[in-house]
Amino acid sequence: MKYFILKLMLFCVVLVGVYFSFMYKVSTGYVDENYTKFSQEAGSLIIGTSTASQGISPQILEEEFSEFNYDKPMVNFAINFEQSQYGEFYLNAIKNKLKKPTTKGQFILSISPASFTSVKNLDATALRKLEKEKIFGKISDFTSNPNFDYISNCYPISLYNAIYPTNKWDNLVVHANGWNEFKLKSNSYTVTQEDLTLWKKQTLEFQTKFIKDQEFSNLRLQSFIETIDFLKQRGDVLIVRMPLTSEMLALENKKWKNFDAQFDSIAKAKNVPFLNYSQKELSFKTYDGTHLISESAQEFTRLLSEDIKKIIPTNTAKN
Numbered sequence: 001m002k003y004f005i006l007k008l009m010l011f012c013v014v015l016v017g018v019y020f021s022f023m024y025k026v027s028t029g030y031v032d033e034n035y036t037k038f039s040q041e042a043g044s045l046i047i048g049t050s051t052a053s054q055g056i057s058p059q060i061l062e063e064e065f066s067e068f069n070y071d072k073p074m075v076n077f078a079i080n081f082e083q084s085q086y087g088e089f090y091l092n093a094i095k096n097k098l099k100k101p102t103t104k105g106q107f108i109l110s111i112s113p114a115s116f117t118s119v120k121n122l123d124a125t126a127l128r129k130l131e132k133e134k135i136f137g138k139i140s141d142f143t144s145n146p147n148f149d150y151i152s153n154c155y156p157i158s159l160y161n162a163i164y165p166t167n168k169w170d171n172l173v174v175h176a177n178g179w180n181e182f183k184l185k186s187n188s189y190t191v192t193q194e195d196l197t198l199w200k201k202q203t204l205e206f207q208t209k210f211i212k213d214q215e216f217s218n219l220r221l222q223s224f225i226e227t228i229d230f231l232k233q234r235g236d237v238l239i240v241r242m243p244l245t246s247e248m249l250a251l252e253n254k255k256w257k258n259f260d261a262q263f264d265s266i267a268k269a270k271n272v273p274f275l276n277y278s279q280k281e282l283s284f285k286t287y288d289g290t291h292l293i294s295e296s297a298q299e300f301t302r303l304l305s306e307d308i309k310k311i312i313p314t315n316t317a318k319n
Contacts, residue, residue, distance in 0.1 A: 030168045032156055034079055034135065037178040039145040041099045043071025044235065046178070047090075047227070048110025049081035051242045055292040056108065057301045058177040064305035068312065070106045071099065071235065076178030079135065081114040086224040088128065089136035094227065097142045098234065105235030108304075109227065110242055111263060113256045116221055117214040127219055173294075182287055183294045191287065199288035204247055211255050228270050238308060239267050239274040243282050243300060245289045273311050275304065 046056050058074035077097060084090055098105065118127055131137050141149035170186035184191040231237045241260070244252070252259065260276060267274035277300075284296040292300060 030174070031151060032154075033172060033174050033180050034083075034154070035147070035150060036174055036176050037075065037077050037079065038139070038142050038150045039147050040073065040075060040176075041143045042073060042075035042077065042097050042105075043099050043102055044074040044106040045094065045097065045231075046074070046076040046078055046108045046110070047084075047094065048078040048108075048240075048242075049084055049112060049115055050079065050180075051112065051290055051292075052076070052078035052108070052110035052240075053080070053178070054180045054182055055242055055297045055300055056110070056304065057179050057181075057298055059175070059179070060298060060301040061106070061108075061305060064302065064309070065106065069104060071102050071104050073177060074106065076175075076180075078110060078178075081112070083135045085115050085117070086220045086227060087131050087136075088223055089131045089134065091223055091227050091230065093136045093142050095230065096140075102234045105231070107231040107235055107237045109224075109231075109237065109239050111224075111239055112241065113211075113216070113252050113259055116217055116224070117211070118217040118220065119213055120215045122217070124219055127217070179297075181294050181297065182291060184287070196287055200245075200247075200286075203288045203290055204251065207248065207251055211251070214255075216256060225266065225270070228266075228272060232270070232272070236312065237270075237272045239263060239272060240304065241274075241276045241278045243277045243280070243284045243292070245286060248289050249278055273308075275307055277304075 044058075044061075046052055046058060046061075053076055056076060056078075058076050062070075062072060062074050075097070077094070078084060118130075122130070135150075135154050138153040139147075139149045141147055170188045171183050171191065173181040173183060175181060228237055228239075241263075260278070264274055264276075282300075284300055285293050286296070287293050
């Protein structure tokens with residue numbers, strides 16, 4: 001019996017060793033499009049959904065604000081809207097993501113109706129249960145590198161993928177600072193006009209179907225306000241609504257007519273700037289009607305930087 005127990009213990013040790021070796025192997029290469037967002041501390045943050053994740057470059061912001069003494073690094077902490085809607089767990093992740101102490105950060109809060117929706121008639125208990133099953137609810141480590149907590153709980157496929165990665169798309173470049181850059185051309189694929197037409201059609205169809213069962217969540221709104229209050233203690237806060245195609249804007253405005261006015265009021269009440277690019281005639285290009293391609297994302301980030309500079313408090317500059 002003792003011999004059997006020893007063999008069982010040895011087997012378990014070997015199994016655990018193999019498991020962690022595979023996790024480490026995964027961490028040394030491409031994990032997924034979100035992993036780099038969870039593998040470092042941040043001094044400043046970009047927060048929101050995938051439109052901000054792909055549309056705002058932290059590197060450009062750092063370069064444009066080199067004359068200011070903002071805490072670094074700037075990390076793009078925005079994720080797909082199904083994972084990063086404003087709420088208790090996202091706010092907790094933000095609190096644990098920031099360096100301690102952070103007192104001069106720059107925080108860009110991207111908003112869209114999708115950031116504040118939930119299934120109709122979902123109470124606080126049900127919403128919390130739902131959020132706990134998402135990335136921010138599954139893990140408690142938001143800064144380690146390697147981040148085994150993230151890999152063990154959020155890695156989307158088998159760890160055997162470490163031997164021969166199959167989940168990487170060359171057109172989506174994942175940067176160490178969290179920016180997910182979409183390129184129309186890569187070594188393995190060139191996006192065609194037919195692709196763009198199809199993706200825009202699919203996105204519009206998905207969004208049209210999705211919003212039918214959604215309603216604006218006051219619980220998410222309250223968490224958003226709490227997020228502003230928390231971040232204002234640690235630096236400058238800015239609310240941004242990203243550029244949209246006319247079709248997507250019309251769809252959102254039909255469902256949430258007073259969205260812009262509501263957040264303009266919140267911004268004024270909280271004394272934070274609100275830069276709204278959703279209704280401006282801009283030349284930014286998307287690949288699916290929502291997400292900016294690389295060149296447009298960089299162009300937009302520079303425009304955003306220039307507009308922010310116009311409203312940065314004078315006491316933010318270096319002495």
